[in-house]
Amino acid sequence: MVTDKKKAMLYQQALLQHHKNPVGFNEAISFSHQARGSNAACGDEITLQLAYADHTIKAVAFNGESCAICRASASILCQQLPGATAKQAGEHISDILAGLDGQQAFPQEAEALMAVSQYPVRKQCALLPWTALKEIIPQLLADANVESHAEENSENPQEKN
Amino acid sequence: MYDQSPYKSDFAVFSHPDNAELCYLDSAATCLTPKVVVEAMYQYQSFSHANSHKGLYRLSASATELVEQARASVAEFIGAGVDELVFTPGTTEAINLVANSFVRPRLSTDKNIVISCAEHHANLLPWQRLCQQSGAELRVVSLTPQGLLDVAELSDLLDDNTCFLAISHISNVLGGLNPVEEVCRLARQKSIPVLIDGAQAVSHGPVDVKDIDCDFYAFSGHKLYGPVGCGVLFARADCIEVMEPDTLGGGIVEQVSLTGTRFISGPMKFEPGSHNVAAICGLVAAIDYIRGIGWSDLVAYMNELSTYLHRQLGDLPFIKPLTPGTSGAWLCSFQCQGVHSHDVAGMLDGDDIAVRAGHHCAQPLHHYLGLKSSVRVSLGLYNGREDIDRLVASLKNTYQLLAAD
Ligand SMILES: Cc1ncc(COP(=O)(O)O)c(C=O)c1O
Numbered sequence: 001m002v003t004d005k006k007k008a009m010l011y012q013q014a015l016l017q018h019h020k021n022p023v024g025f026n027e028a029i030s031f032s033h034q035a036r037g038s039n040a041a042c043g044d045e046i047t048l049q050l051a052y053a054d055h056t057i058k059a060v061a062f063n064g065e066s067c068a069i070c071r072a073s074a075s076i077l078c079q080q081l082p083g084a085t086a087k088q089a090g091e092h093i094s095d096i097l098a099g100l101d102g103q104q105a106f107p108q109e110a111e112a113l114m115a116v117s118q119y120p121v122r123k124q125c126a127l128l129p130w131t132a133l134k135e136i137i138p139q140l141l142a143d144a145n146v147e148s149h150a151e152e153n154s155e156n157p158q159e160k161n
Numbered sequence: 162m163y164d165q166s167p168y169k170s171d172f173a174v175f176s177h178p179d180n181a182e183l184c185y186l187d188s189a190a191t192c193l194t195p196k197v198v199v200e201a202m203y204q205y206q207s208f209s210h211a212n213s214h215k216g217l218y219r220l221s222a223s224a225t226e227l228v229e230q231a232r233a234s235v236a237e238f239i240g241a242g243v244d245e246l247v248f249t250p251g252t253t254e255a256i257n258l259v260a261n262s263f264v265r266p267r268l269s270t271d272k273n274i275v276i277s278c279a280e281h282h283a284n285l286l287p288w289q290r291l292c293q294q295s296g297a298e299l300r301v302v303s304l305t306p307q308g309l310l311d312v313a314e315l316s317d318l319l320d321d322n323t324c325f326l327a328i329s330h331i332s333n334v335l336g337g338l339n340p341v342e343e344v345c346r347l348a349r350q351k352s353i354p355v356l357i358d359g360a361q362a363v364s365h366g367p368v369d370v371k372d373i374d375c376d377f378y379a380f381s382g383h384k385l386y387g388p389v390g391c392g393v394l395f396a397r398a399d400c401i402e403v404m405e406p407d408t409l410g411g412g413i414v415e416q417v418s419l420t421g422t423r424f425i426s427g428p429m430k431f432e433p434g435s436h437n438v439a440a441i442c443g444l445v446a447a448i449d450y451i452r453g454i455g456w457s458d459l460v461a462y463m464n465e466l467s468t469y470l471h472r473q474l475g476d477l478p479f480i481k482p483l484t485p486g487t488s489g490a491w492l493c494s495f496q497c498q499g500v501h502s503h504d505v506a507g508m509l510d511g512d513d514i515a516v517r518a519g520h521h522c523a524q525p526l527h528h529y530l531g532l533k534s535s536v537r538v539s540l541g542l543y544n545g546r547e548d549i550d551r552l553v554a555s556l557k558n559t560y561q562l563l564a565a566d
């Protein structure tokens with residue numbers, strides 16, 4: 001893998017920090033939504049839980065068995081999401097995806113994942129929590145629409161594909 | 162023992178500037194290729210290539226001769242007759258061939274096939290599929306605490322309805338040598354045909370299919386320092402005789418009309434289409450390379466190195482081997498306490514150490530052991546103590562960074 005010696009270290013300090021002190025890991029929250037993500041290639045599984053009210057994500061937690069990359073990624077997710085609307089959460093996902101694909105710089109809070117874009121086989125690990133989140137977002141938006149029943153804004157979330 | 166392997170310079174890969182620091186510990190997946198093998202393939206492809214067995218001109222005739230000489234050389238290598246040796250693309254295809262051509266026609270609802278829980282998916286899925294399709298039963302033998310086939314249990318599972326037995330000579334995860342002679346003796350008493358998956362074992366010492374007394378023996382050239390693309394199926398002559406070709410195409414027929422076909426006899430009927438002569442030449446060169454070293458020197462070197470590997474890993478309290486007591490194995494599969502196996506491989510990769518992490522195409526075995534995945538370190542001729550020392554240092558660092566508080 002490391003033929004290109006310029007490659008960044010995968011396990012940087014920032015990532016290890018998240019791995020060792022993951023935000024939201026095994027935290028008990030009273031969640032309104034949850035989704036599971038699993039990686040068939042390695043058998044990793046994580047469950048993402050989310051408390052959503054008043055159009056905002058109040059708290060996020062996760063549990064499950066996974067590698068350090070996935071765990072750090074989930075920790076970053078838990079750090080970023082509280083306070084976000086469903087639409088903003090969708091934007092976070094797009095930013096992470098684009099960062100992992102090397103299409104754009106990582107948002108600063110997610111810089112720990114930066115090197116992953118250079119390790120294609122590990123991208124799936126970093127993606128896992130975000131894929132789980134992606135499953136929840138349409139539900140959040142649906143709830144939001146029921147509540148406020150409007151905002152005929154054009155960017156309705158056809159995120160799912 | 163030297164720190165560096167005396168055989169390392171036989172392999173060009175380490176002389177490439179990108180690989181000066183390469184520590185390759187994944188030989189159970191595929192062996193690196195010695196220069197003599199690359200050279201043999203290059204020579205053939207550059208100066209002697211033609212379609213074998215078909216052309217009436219000089220170049221084609223000499224390609225045919227190369228293949229047939231190869232057949233004799235490889236047959237001798239495993240104690241088979243030339244008329245019992247089929248070239249296949251690899252172990253996977255060899256096993257599928259036996260499943261489809263030999264076992265399928267003999268199978269019915271009341272029958273059973275016996276395998277072990279340690280099989281590589283290549284020696285599991287074909288049998289699983291046959292059983293699903295025919296309604297036959299797939300019986301699975303478990304392992305001894307040392308990670309070897311439980312022969313007593315096997316003996317109990319074989320009965321009058323057992324129509325086939327397929328067992329690996331050496332598991333690609335556990336690495337211990339299964340008592341295949343004893344297994345074949347048991348099966349012979351009940352007239353049950355046996356296939357031995359020799360993908361791992363063929364590089365571990367001399368194999369004699371007549372001593373083992375199996376009906377089929379399969380292996381791949383690339384786990385024997387040869388190229389990918391050429392494997393071998395030994396099939397006893399009387400088995401070959403009763404088998405119909407499975408994959409159909411050119412070169413395997415005596416006569417074809419639009420309403421029917423008469424196939425040739427002998428091993429060639431399982432080699433439809435054009436032969437991969439370059440890969441076959443590579444395999445012969447690999448076997449010659451091993452003959453040049455000599456089995457006794459090769460095995461002595463690898464045994465000593467393996468002993469060192471197991472001892473060094475044994476000194477690391479956070480390394481938990483999958484099975485105890487497989488110290489004779491030329492590989493070690495383990496878990497690193499508190500660290501996901503993919504992270505172990507990722508960290509080692511950071512130090513340019515190549516190991517395998519995951520289920521190694523043996524998911525049921527990991528399930529049997531109560532695990533999802535493991536890290537596998539496996540040795541080849543190019544490895545020396547230096548590699549194991551680097552592995553140990555990198556493992557310590559991995560544990561320190563990812564697990565220790
Ligand atoms: C025990 C065993 N059987 C079968 C195979 C399949 O070999 P190939 O991929 O060369 O067909 C392997 C390779 O990993 C193996 O280790």
